[in-house]
Amino acid sequence: MTVQMDDYIATRAEVRAYLDKALQDANDTSSRELELYDDVKQKLIASGARLIAHYYVHPDIQRLAEETGGIVADSLEMARFGAADTATTLIVAGVSFMGETAKILSPEKRIFMPTLEATCSLDLGCPEETFSEFCDQHSDRTVVVYANTSAAVKARADWVVTSSIAVEVVDALTTRGESIIWAPDRYLGRYVQKQTGADMLLWDSACVVHEEFRLHDLDALMTLHPEAGLLVHPESPDEMIERADAVGSTSQLIEAAVRLPNPTFIVATDKGIFYKMQQQVPDKLLLEAPTRGAGGTCQSCAHCPWMAMNRLSGLNQLLDTWDQRCEIHIDADLGKKAMQPLTRMLDFKATLSA
Ligand code: 13P
Ligand code: SF4
Numbered sequence: 406m407t408v409q410m411d412d413y414i415a416t417r418a419e420v421r422a423y424l425d426k427a428l429q430d431a432n433d434t435s436s437r438e439l440e441l442y443d444d445v446k447q448k449l450i451a452s453g454a455r456l457i458a459h460y461y462v463h464p465d466i467q468r469l470a471e472e473t474g475g476i477v478a479d480s481l482e483m484a485r486f487g488a489a490d491t492a493t494t495l496i497v498a499g500v501s502f503m504g505e506t507a508k509i510l511s512p513e514k515r516i517f518m519p520t521l522e523a524t525c526s527l528d529l530g531c532p533e534e535t536f537s538e539f540c541d542q543h544s545d546r547t548v549v550v551y552a553n554t555s556a557a558v559k560a561r562a563d564w565v566v567t568s569s570i571a572v573e574v575v576d577a578l579t580t581r582g583e584s585i586i587w588a589p590d591r592y593l594g595r596y597v598q599k600q601t602g603a604d605m606l607l608w609d610s611a612c613v614v615h616e617e618f619r620l621h622d623l624d625a626l627m628t629l630h631p632e633a634g635l636l637v638h639p640e641s642p643d644e645m646i647e648r649a650d651a652v653g654s655t656s657q658l659i660e661a662a663v664r665l666p667n668p669t670f671i672v673a674t675d676k677g678i679f680y681k682m683q684q685q686v687p688d689k690l691l692l693e694a695p696t697r698g699a700g701g702t703c704q705s706c707a708h709c710p711w712m713a714m715n716r717l718s719g720l721n722q723l724l725d726t727w728d729q730r731c732e733i734h735i736d737a738d739l740g741k742k743a744m745q746p747l748t749r750m751l752d753f754k755a756t757l758s759a
Contacts, residue, residue, distance in 0.1 A: 620645065
């Protein structure tokens with residue numbers, strides 16, 4: 406069952422307009438950014454802050470995180486690493502829900518981001534008030550939300566999950582006889598539902614980047630590369646997921662590229678992932694999965710414009726000024742509520758790894 410929402414459609418129109426502008430700004434990045442690299446690296450090391458980056462941010466920032474004792478990871482591992490690390494100041498290069506998650510899990514640490522304007526269409530598509538009313542209407546259900554949500558939505562949830570652990574968590578809840586409210590990504594929700602057979606009410610939101618992947622043109626690409634395997638992030642449309650050789654979080658897709666024997670992969674996720682994936686499989690050919698491209702409504706074409714807002718110049722400015730406008734603050738009571746479902750996820754993950 407899917408919830409139809411008129412106000413979500415309005416939100417989507419705003420998101421599209423915002424995306425166009427953000428992408429234009431991101432494309433203005435000049436080669437001067439590269440010259441900053443060494444300077445920023447020295448400042449970062451001297452500051453003692455730890456840089457935690459997502460696979461979708463610019464390769465220079467990923468490299469910087471790796472070379473300074475930080476990490477490049479999927480959203481689950483970013484959360485786990487941030488909570489476990491001893492640094493008292495973390496810089497999160499990603500989107501706002503990732504910075505907020507770090508703050509919720511470590512309220513005593515100072516958490517900065519190069520810009521707090523880097524949001525996510527899933528977060529925008531799930532306003533807390535409407536979501537809370539929806540939960541109230543189905544109070545007999547366990548509330549499971551994707552990490553790509555605001556602190557307020559997390560505070561309303563019983564569980565937070567990321568794409569790397571969603572199937573396992575929902576499977577465990579189903580085994581306990583629980584029925585579920587799922588938000589916000591409908592594609593990931595449907596994928597989890599199919600994998601687990603769970604009774605799930607799905608919120609109707611989507612990632613504006615992944616929902617642009619289409620089978621259209623994929624067949625032509627596969628004819629050219631019959632040896633290719635298809636790797637798909639589960640925020641993508643069902644038709645892509647059904648054709649995939651591997652479905653999973655960003656880290657799981659990189660692992661699949663290593664594990665599967667194919668010499669070539671067509672990759673349906675943000676193109677930022679190619680930096681780390683290619684390092685792991687230097688001899689394999691990696692191709693971008695086709696999107697609706699210029700004919701589609703999304704101008705981002707497999708690159709998240711909010712992730713693209715993380716730039717070396719922004720990081721440089723942050724390290725010079727520690728501007729308050731780049732620091733994450735979360736109300737203490739709200740943070741305590743949001744910490745419970747997040748901690749549940751990390752504890753569950755620890756039991757899987759044990
Ligand atoms: P991962 O948890 O797979 O890193 O995904 C985060 C995300 O925002 C994907 O679009
Ligand atoms: Fe959100 Fe999609 Fe960007 Fe991931 S790629 S941060 S889900 S808009």
